[in-house]
Amino acid sequence: MRPVLHGDVSSAARALLWAPPDEREGLCLRMIEEAEAADRHVIATGRVHPQFGNGSLMSAARKRPLADEPSFDDLHYCSCFEMVLRLLIQSRLSPMRS
Template sequence: MRTVLHGDVSAAARALLAAPPSERESICLQMFNEAQLAHEYTSDMGRLHPKYGNGSLMAVAYIRRLADEPSFNDLQYCECFEIVLRNLIRFNISQRHN
């Protein structure tokens, strides 16, 4: 997966916010897997993945429905942001051990 920036986390959190709460964790994991797949494809083939784009978390978030971006006063959005950050930490730890 490409380097993750604030905009990537925000886009992924907005995709989660638009999803039912019971599906958010699995959707987040799916976005991380799709971004990694696209990054590997882009590196190997020298072109964008036909479905998942450039290997960024933002690209795979944007293929989904996104909620309007609320402020951090919205507790559901904060929870979605937290889900993305928690999974980013896990992803980074797993990449260091591979």
Template structure:
């Protein structure tokens, strides 16, 4: 996965916020994995992956519906940002792409 910037966090949290709370943990992990796999694809081919994007978390998130960005005093948005940050902190060092 390419370097994670604030825009990546915001877009990923907005993608999570657009989904029911019960689906958010799985989606967060999925977007992080897609960014990792897309980055591997870009490094191999020099082109963005058609489904997962260019290897940024933002690109993986923007393949989905994004909620309108609320302010940082919105509890649900804070929960979504936390999920993304924890997912980034706890992600495995290497994830094999699906076959």
């Protein structure tokens, strides 16, 4: 996956905010996997992945409906933002990523 910036996390959190709460974690993991797959595709072919984009989390997230971006006063948005960060950290610490 390309380096993760604030906009990547924000876009992913907005995609999660749009999704039903019980589907958010699975969706977040899928977006991370898609961004990683797209990045591998870009490195191998020099071309953007036809489904998942350029290898950024933002590109994977923006393939989905996004909620309007609220402020951090919205606790549901904060929860989604935190979930993205937590799952990114977990994916980076996974023994599969060496």
